[in-house]
Amino acid sequence: MSRALFFRLSAPLAALGRSVLGLLAAIGRVTLYAFEALSHVFRPPFYPREFAAALLNVGWLSLPVVGLTALFTGGALALQIYAGGERFSAEAVVPQIVAIGIVRELGPVLVGLMIAARVTSSIAAEIATMRVTEQIDALVTLSTHPMKYLTAPRLLAGLLVVPALVAVGDVIGIYGGFLVSTGSLGFAPGSYIQNTWDFLTRADMISSLAKGAAFGFIATLMGCYHGMNSGRGAQGVGRATKASVEAAAVLILAANFLLTNIFFAA
Amino acid sequence: MIELVGVHKGFGAKQVLRGVDLSINRGESMVVIGGSGTGKSVLLKCILGLMEPDSGQILLDGQDVREAERDAFLARFGMLFQGGALFDSLPVWQNVAFRLLRGRLKRPREEAREIAVEKLRRVGLGPEVADLLPAELSGGMQKRVGLARAIAAEPEIIFFDEPTTGLDPIMAGVINELIREIVTEMGATAMTITHDMTSVRAIADKVAMLHAGKIRWSGPVGEMDASGDPYLDQFIHGRAEGPIETLR
Numbered sequence: 001m002s003r004a005l006f007f008r009l010s011a012p013l014a015a016l017g018r019s020v021l022g023l024l025a026a027i028g029r030v031t032l033y034a035f036e037a038l039s040h041v042f043r044p045p046f047y048p049r050e051f052a053a054a055l056l057n058v059g060w061l062s063l064p065v066v067g068l069t070a071l072f073t074g075g076a077l078a079l080q081i082y083a084g085g086e087r088f089s090a091e092a093v094v095p096q097i098v099a100i101g102i103v104r105e106l107g108p109v110l111v112g113l114m115i116a117a118r119v120t121s122s123i124a125a126e127i128a129t130m131r132v133t134e135q136i137d138a139l140v141t142l143s144t145h146p147m148k149y150l151t152a153p154r155l156l157a158g159l160l161v162v163p164a165l166v167a168v169g170d171v172i173g174i175y176g177g178f179l180v181s182t183g184s185l186g187f188a189p190g191s192y193i194q195n196t197w198d199f200l201t202r203a204d205m206i207s208s209l210a211k212g213a214a215f216g217f218i219a220t221l222m223g224c225y226h227g228m229n230s231g232r233g234a235q236g237v238g239r240a241t242k243a244s245v246e247a248a249a250v251l252i253l254a255a256n257f258l259l260t261n262i263f264f265a266a
Numbered sequence: 267m268i269e270l271v272g273v274h275k276g277f278g279a280k281q282v283l284r285g286v287d288l289s290i291n292r293g294e295s296m297v298v299i300g301g302s303g304t305g306k307s308v309l310l311k312c313i314l315g316l317m318e319p320d321s322g323q324i325l326l327d328g329q330d331v332r333e334a335e336r337d338a339f340l341a342r343f344g345m346l347f348q349g350g351a352l353f354d355s356l357p358v359w360q361n362v363a364f365r366l367l368r369g370r371l372k373r374p375r376e377e378a379r380e381i382a383v384e385k386l387r388r389v390g391l392g393p394e395v396a397d398l399l400p401a402e403l404s405g406g407m408q409k410r411v412g413l414a415r416a417i418a419a420e421p422e423i424i425f426f427d428e429p430t431t432g433l434d435p436i437m438a439g440v441i442n443e444l445i446r447e448i449v450t451e452m453g454a455t456a457m458t459i460t461h462d463m464t465s466v467r468a469i470a471d472k473v474a475m476l477h478a479g480k481i482r483w484s485g486p487v488g489e490m491d492a493s494g495d496p497y498l499d500q501f502i503h504g505r506a507e508g509p510i511e512t513l514r
Contacts, residue, residue, distance in 0.1 A: 130353075
């Protein structure tokens with residue numbers, strides 16, 4: 001086989017190899033970044049004002065979008081379960097399935113994705129703009145470590161406040177199902193709440209909060225990582241923002257699968 | 267005070283600095299000139315440790331800057347960035363007092379604010395500016411705030427990156443005068459990079475020209491016009507014809 005023919009035939013394999021190597025290198029870079037960022041969370045100096053601002057942005061200001069998403073999803077879930085259950089006379093399971101569906105899966109995942117859309121994008125765009133306008137360099141010359149000042153407070157806020165958002169989302173999601181079920185499907189309010197409460201276990205709630213912490217970490221980490229590594233100019237900021245949301249959404253769904261396996265696989 | 271010996275820096279296949287040798291004495295105002303893309307900003311960032319040189323040495327008071335304790339090293343510097351690089355989420359006074367509100371130079375909040383207002387006054391801005399956000403300021407005012415931030419902690423060494431870029435000629439003149447006055451009254455060592463020849467004549471004690479990754483010429487500003495170097499002559503007179511290749 002001639003040399004030229006060999007190279008032509010192996011070109012697709014070489015391209016595949018380059019992509020795999022690129023992916024592995026990216027995973028390595030993100031992992032190292034995550035470890036470094038986490039180490040800064042626990043080492044002084046600490047920046048309480050930046051942490052408070054991050055808590056406000058990630059948590060408090062996300063409440064409206066999280067609440068509305070959970071409310072509508074809970075309502076829609078109740079309607080679907082009722083319609084599906086009706087086919088084999090199992091309409092009565094609506095409170096239980098809404099509760100389990102929201103607490104175990106939809107609550108954490110929807111909150112995670114909403115945080116990815118709202119918070120990851122804003123963190124990435126803000127830090128990327130700081131990168132292209134030399135504000136990150138200015139931080140360094142002012143003896144302030146960008147990882148401590150920008151990444152650590154946001155990461156900690158994501159870890160702590162997203163579980164709380166998930167808890168709020170779970171409650172509002174169940175309330176959405178409750179409203180639809182009692183308003184138009186003929187369920188009695190008292191027994192709906194009793195059935196929901198009786199069916200949920202401590203493990204369901206712990207898994208929900210643990211997923212929230214993991215998704216909060218992923219969402220803020222991706223925002224910070226892509227922002228810090230942004231390219232130049234407006235295009236660089238745009239690409240960093242897009243990449244951060246894509247990566248956060250995919251990683252949240254992958255982590256959800258992994259955590260569901262850990263918590264609930266027999 | 268600052269000495270660069272054989273500093274090389276490249277990005278991929280492109281070699282930007284090809285062995286820069288330069289020394290700046292204490293209390294001296296050195297201006298580095300050179301065309302766009304000749305590596306002036308890279309040189310400055312290498313000194314500050316914002317970029318790692320590929321080879322060569324950068325010495326501060328005889329000590330390699332890579333061996334210096336980072337916080338103590340940076341505490342000696344102030345820097346005015348080309349675009350100001352003001353933190354747009356913080357009001358003006360917190361930008362100016364940034365270093366005084368955290369870290370090893372931390373002061374009580376009220377005291378830090380007083381110092382910030384005083385530094386703003388020094389650069390010609392009134393106390394009413396202190397609570398504005400950077401986005402509410404004009405380009406010239408942002409440069410002044412950047413200058414106030416650079417001098418807030420009274421550093422020994424101040425770097426100025428293209429201090430007059432984007433300003434009208436009158437405002438550029440004001441900034442040049444301010445830089446000269448402040449550097450003289452603080453007794454600071456200054457390094458400015460620019461391609462604005464009015465700035466050079468207003469600010470410099472010494473001039474160094476960076477071309478093709480090396481220092482092409484350096485000497486006192488008074489000797490610049492009679493250097494006899496064709497590259498420097500072309501640059502300072504802004505001629506399109508000459509040994510420096512230009513794109514048309």
